[in-house]
Amino acid sequence: MKPKVAFYWCASCGGCEEAVVDLAEKVLDVVAAVDIVFWPVALDFKRKDVEAMPDGSIAAAFINGAIRTSEQEEMAHLLRRKAQVVIAFGACAQTGGIPGLANLYDRESVLAAVYRESPSTANAEGVLPQPHYPVNGEALELPVFHERVRALNQVIPVDYSIPGCPPTPKLLADAVAALLTGRLPERGAVLAPDKALCEECPRRDSKPEKLAIQQFKRPHETLIETDKCLLAQGLLCLGPATRAGCEARCIQGNMPCTGCFGATSRVRDFGAKALSAIASLTGSNDEAEIVQILENIPDPVGSFYRYSLPVAPLPAKRAPAAE
């Protein structure tokens, strides 16, 4: 009997699902080797089908996306029960990802922005999503929208993580291969190399030994040279702080690393480490001048905690309610 595999998405953009599809013809090898028993985006299985499976009968569940709603939370718990191995797939599941930046605001501000204030919203009555809503004598039910966005391992125990926004097909294929052969590392591991991206960056030899950045530039503000270290060109490249394994795809596309692969195993707070490293490269010893140089970095939280705000020790806008 082939091992059973499940895919599920929570608060995510769908990019991680694309990563599965991006396996292209290799997906046939995967299908040949495993039984996909649950994959809402592609196959017509329902929640009740999963509930009917014996506990622990799924070999591995790949869950992408962060946890924001009660439905996502319930599904995470359900899959945890049914699966022997749970893999946080992609940056959102691993550390909260882009949806996690919503933690800069409280729940009410988020709902008001989306359902009332956004210019494209037509909602004259100002209706907000309700968990229970009577329509024609029947009760409609919607998932509860929690106070905060959480990473998967803040909700259920997670066995492995595959980083990336989205993960590369290679990492997924390697992970499936490791599952099939039983050659999995110690539980809790991130299934990607444990060095920083500079290691595999094609431009690494062009990086000077001493950087003294006078001005940070955003990609649209400068003509980016294609063969020179991006930091040396004043672009905020987080490659030095970010885990390798992405094959430097953004760099190859002439764009700086934004840190989606997260920190190495040795770093507890990606944003603080990245900020500390970048700040140390500013080319001044004068306090006022340093402030001026760093002011060129727009949205520091969004830049340094773009993928990891929910797991960061930064204080959230509002203390999490008992969820």
Next chain:
Amino acid sequence: MTQPSARIGVYICHCGTNIAGTVDVAALREYAATLPHVVVARDYKYMCSDPGQELIKTDIAENGLNRVVVAACSPHLHEHTFRSACEEAGLNPYLCHMVNIREHDSWVHTGPAATEKAKDLLRAAVQRVVWNEPLERRQIPIRQSVLVVGGGIAGIHAALTLANAGKKVYLVEREPSIGGHMAMFDKTFPTLDCAACILTPKMTAVKSNPNITLWTYSEVISVEGYVGDFRVQVRRKPRYVIEDLCVGCLECVEACVYKQPKFADEFNLGLSKRKPIYLPFPQAVPQVVLIDPETCIEFKSGKCKKTCVEACGERNAIDFNQKETIETIEVGAIILATGYQTFDASRISYYGYGTYPNVYTALEVERLINASGPTGGELVLRDGRKPRTVGIIHCVGSRDEHTNRWCSRVCCMYSLKLAHLVKERTGAEVYNFYIDMRTPGKGFEEFYNRVAEEGVHFIRGKVADVYPANGDGQLTLKVEDTLLGQVRKIPVDMVILAVGLEPRADATEVRRMFNISCSSEGWFLERHPKLAPVNTFTDGIFLAGCCQGPKDIPDTVAQAGAAAAEAFQLLDLSAIEMEPNTAYVLEGVCSGCKTCVGLCPYNAISFLADKHVAHINEALCKGCGTCVAACPSGSIRQHLFEDEQIFEEVHGIMA
């Protein structure tokens, strides 16, 4: 790194009542005994005493302790003591950790909160020490030379002491001659020795000592390195006179196209004139003239007849094209003797300094009564008259919340000295206006009595105003005589302001360059006010003289000797043990991002291109932690500050 099976001994010091008076040490001991891995917990009156240390040693032997936590004073004071005690008992000294429950707790808190805080700190230390690892100290050689910065009496004495002991000394002085303030004084209190008579032999001894390299008119511009191995750059300003060729005959000065001196003489505080080519003062060391390019016609127009060059003749000592040079030296220790500046009396407008010509600072009067001064030692006013009455105002720019709060320590005594000298030279009536008379020193009180018996008047009160009396250029001093309890107005011909001592204007830049601390007032900070008065918090850098705080000549000389002894002791070790708290690269996971390479203040990090990783030279690493914090992938760690140790300490505090 795995968690070892720790057996911890906890020792709580009462420090007499310093700690036990505030912290409930018995409760703390009982609490400590409940913490994980703690095998024994004790409290003792003085842990640093021999019996206190013996407790630790005995427990290590009898209870098989493999970790020790001492809750006492600052590690600055006794970390070494307790680490040594552990080492003597066969335990690696770095498995001993100190908790500061005195400076951080009992001295700054009161009530039950102090005990609670002590528990938090102790718990953090216990959690941390579990993760401490045995470490070994490194040996590094010490360069056998010393840099002395500043050529006043402090720098001179320190340099001579070291040179006479056979050490190589570089003495760097900013001004064209050594001698400092002391060279400007006439007599010294309370013995009335002639300042020049006792100083100039030492100045010439500096010049002739083969172990001393004297660089005057020079300034330190950068300092790198660390104890035993400092690399210092010195800028040598151009004198436009070649030092090795000038013999100090002064024929050039005589021959200068300016027949009369025309420009303010710095050494005489502008009370006399000099020429563009000049010797700072007759006893200057080195006896080498210099040219002031601001006033020399050759520099201003290029059309001077250069009679000075003619006069110099075949010696060819004058070189208008001389450029500044930068010398780099390597020394094992540094003594800072950069001195002080006198308070700018014009800051107190109501004393009229700079407004009324007959108001002088004490330093100006030192020059006026000096035989080599502007008037040949005759005390006369600017209009040539001899003063018949003189008022000396004490505490100008001292003990005053509007200027400087501190007592400058020397003003009472030098005011008494000036009172005596003025009376002796002119027979004038002299009034001393003082707040408190401070004469604590050998022979000081006796000198005060002697001056009083000579008929000098003493009025206790702070002068409130100085203003012109009717005609004659006389000034009226308005003062509340607090002994009489009434306001008095006393007319005098001459006012002498006993200006205080303050840190030099560039003390902050100097202290940054040498990486030492200073007090909020700006005096350089000693490592310990009582037990390490000439050391700084930077190993290998010592203090002498008034840069550390106001003091008189005997104290300065004593301190300079102490600084020289400390430096000598350091050099004499020939090698020192370096703390093992160095940073190291995890080569297997370093991505070669080079972030750390340019950050190291000690140039200890290099990039190994073949391995594509950073490498830290442990002999150069001082354990500052900069690279550890900056390494973006967490691939640099630091002994004694490992992540597990720090995080466990934080968790312990927060628990």
